[in-house]
Amino acid sequence: MNRPMSSAPIPFTSDDYAARMARAVDDALAAGLDGVIVTPGPDLAWLTGYRPTAITERLTMLALAPDVQPTLLVPVLERPDAEAAEGAASVAIVDWVDGADPYESAARLLRHEGRFGISDSAWAMHLLGLQSTLPDTRYRASSQGLPMMRAIKDANELARLAMAGAAADATYGEIVNVRFAGRRETEVAADLDALLREFGHEQVDFTVVGSGPNGANPHHEAGDRVIEQGDAVVLDFGGLMHGYGSDTTRTVCVGEPSALVREVHEIVRRAQQTAFQAVRPGVPCQEVDRAARAVITDAGYGEAFIHRTGHGIGVTTHEPPYMVEGEEQPLRPGMCFSIEPGIYLAGRFGVRIEDIVTVTDTGGERFNNSDHGLHIVE
Numbered sequence: 001m002n003r004p005m006s007s008a009p010i011p012f013t014s015d016d017y018a019a020r021m022a023r024a025v026d027d028a029l030a031a032g033l034d035g036v037i038v039t040p041g042p043d044l045a046w047l048t049g050y051r052p053t054a055i056t057e058r059l060t061m062l063a064l065a066p067d068v069q070p071t072l073l074v075p076v077l078e079r080p081d082a083e084a085a086e087g088a089a090s091v092a093i094v095d096w097v098d099g100a101d102p103y104e105s106a107a108r109l110l111r112h113e114g115r116f117g118i119s120d121s122a123w124a125m126h127l128l129g130l131q132s133t134l135p136d137t138r139y140r141a142s143s144q145g146l147p148m149m150r151a152i153k154d155a156n157e158l159a160r161l162a163m164a165g166a167a168a169d170a171t172y173g174e175i176v177n178v179r180f181a182g183r184r185e186t187e188v189a190a191d192l193d194a195l196l197r198e199f200g201h202e203q204v205d206f207t208v209v210g211s212g213p214n215g216a217n218p219h220h221e222a223g224d225r226v227i228e229q230g231d232a233v234v235l236d237f238g239g240l241m242h243g244y245g246s247d248t249t250r251t252v253c254v255g256e257p258s259a260l261v262r263e264v265h266e267i268v269r270r271a272q273q274t275a276f277q278a279v280r281p282g283v284p285c286q287e288v289d290r291a292a293r294a295v296i297t298d299a300g301y302g303e304a305f306i307h308r309t310g311h312g313i314g315v316t317t318h319e320p321p322y323m324v325e326g327e328e329q330p331l332r333p334g335m336c337f338s339i340e341p342g343i344y345l346a347g348r349f350g351v352r353i354e355d356i357v358t359v360t361d362t363g364g365e366r367f368n369n370s371d372h373g374l375h376i377v378e
Helices: 014-030 042-048 076-082 102-107 124-133 146-153 155-175 187-200 212-216 258-275 286-298
Strands: 035-038 061-063 072-075 092-096 114-118 137-141 201-209 231-243 247-256 310-312 318-321 336-339 343-344 347-353 355-359 365-366 375-376
Touching: 014 035, 014 061, 014 137, 014 146, 042 061, 042 146, 061 212, 061 286, 072 102, 072 247, 076 092, 092 102, 102 124, 137 187, 146 318, 155 187, 155 231, 155 247, 155 355, 187 201, 187 231, 187 336, 201 212, 201 347, 212 343, 212 347, 247 258, 247 347, 258 286, 258 347, 258 355, 258 365, 286 318, 286 375, 318 336
Parallel strands: 035 114, 072 092, 114 137, 247 375
Antiparallel strands: 035 061, 061 072, 201 231, 231 247, 310 318, 310 336, 336 355, 343 347, 355 365
């Protein structure tokens, strides 16, 4: 088995995390806010390197404000994990015990009057608890703050995404050699999971195997359907490697494809390539969607393309920016996202082709370079 290079990326340092938190504070000030509250999720992982082993009802939050040391509030039983996080040296860690009021602990970290940004992942119960304890505070979602800050990747982040993409490509290179016909979708999905881990993923988020009519459901979960000769099979798989995401889709055919499968696959291939060619700095995100959609619509399948063309990727596999109509956010160098047009014919089959790409100074660069052709499998 030919494996991709497994060299580890350059570790993030406490200075890297401190710089990110300082940027978050500056962004909050520019938006007229008095600070930022960050709860478990991709924002917290990016700012501190801390990913709680379990997302529970116990309050965990990072408090960021000008001229105050960043402070991470955690349940006492999770303190050891927080102290082991990559960016722990850049924050003060404060804990609270079961039976105590966590919002009283949180109140000591915040101004008792003011406006705060709060991460999109915050639970409603925690926001309501803060509002009850600090009635003179106001909150605003950080949807256009932290997620868009995360969207611009630095060289270290790009290297990790490239490694994850190479591992996904290697996984595809192996999966096309396994037998599909006569096996259940769940069996092929298990093969994908094992291969992603074999090639270096520490976490597998999804292994979509949509065979025959199941391929017409873009987010079909692998089931007990037995794959048959002549089936088109959508393979969509990814997860995290070195803390950063992979996500790729290819469509294969079991045995000789029908003329219709070949036709639809070629349309999707052209749509994906056309959208990729539309990538360059300054172009609104929606133009990438429009480029792919125009090819499919002109071919007569516009109503069968039922989702956006792409989503951002980083410390999680789905994040801003989104390649969708109405998203006027301009592309900037360092942004990374999927390009994944598809055609879905209900009751028959689906076709999707997906790569992760990054915006360069002059255009786009793919992190997935496996063959886009219609691969025939056994």
